[in-house]
């Protein structure tokens with residue numbers, strides 16, 4: 001690795017698994033100190049050990065992203081322990097699938113709490129720090145479903161369209177503060193996200209698709225994020241849509 005992020009501090013939410021875990025590792029490998037957040041302590045601790053064994057620095061902070069006070073604590077603790085914050089990767093997210101008529105409103109609320117409000121809490125907490133230092137980069141993990149609505153994915157799509165909308169509004173609001181905003185929109189990525197799908201039809205379709213295509217891996221998404229955050233400071237990569245070459249929808 002090239003140490004392109006030496007001296008930088010990054011917060012990664014949803015770092016206990018999949019894309020967030022790979023991204024935290026990749027950012028640390030480029031020299032960033034990483035604050036890694038999620039609910040599962042033991043998985044965060046294991047990742048911190050792996051990062052430190054590779055010569056990086058990681059600070060696990062147990063955080064439920066749906067709890068605004070915990071998110072504020074995540075940002076403040078990162079600043080106190082690691083000095084400042086330069087990059088926020090809003091990655092924590094859950095899937096909720098199934099047709100709207102068969103859906104459970106409690107699941108919908110949960111999806112909006114994690115995928116939309118969690119992202120907003122983290123942005124709200126970090127912005128005063130980034131504005132004061134007149135630099136920073138916020139990376140929001142959206143989805144192909146944030147650009148294309150499909151039957152059976154309406155609610156999940158709505159959360160990710162929400163992420164795209166708030167990201168573009170934020171970009172316009174903070175450009176004067178020299179703060180960059182990037183949306184990452186992955187297609188199907190082979191992570192535990194698929195195992196956690198509760199809707200049987202979507203789960204079966206995703207599992208079948210995983211077998212018939214060469215799916216993206218978490219590291220592929222991590223590389224896209226590294227690309228965006230290592231551009232020269234005047235370059236704001238706003239959006240990366242990334243699918244498996246063999247994915248046809």
Ligand code: NDP
Nearest residue numbers: 014016017018019038039040064065092093143189191193
């Ligand atoms: P995983 O299920 O592997 O990881 C999800 C992460 O989110 C976990 O680390 C989990 O940690 C965290 N998380 C969930 N709920 C909360 C919460 N309340 N508070 C804090 N952390 C939480 O999924 P992926 O890596 O695949 O997903 C990462 C992102 O990528 C999500 O935003 C997802 O929507 C998006 N995405 C995924 C795609 C895919 O095909 N896999 C495709 C397109 C987008 P913990 O349980 O420990 O709290």
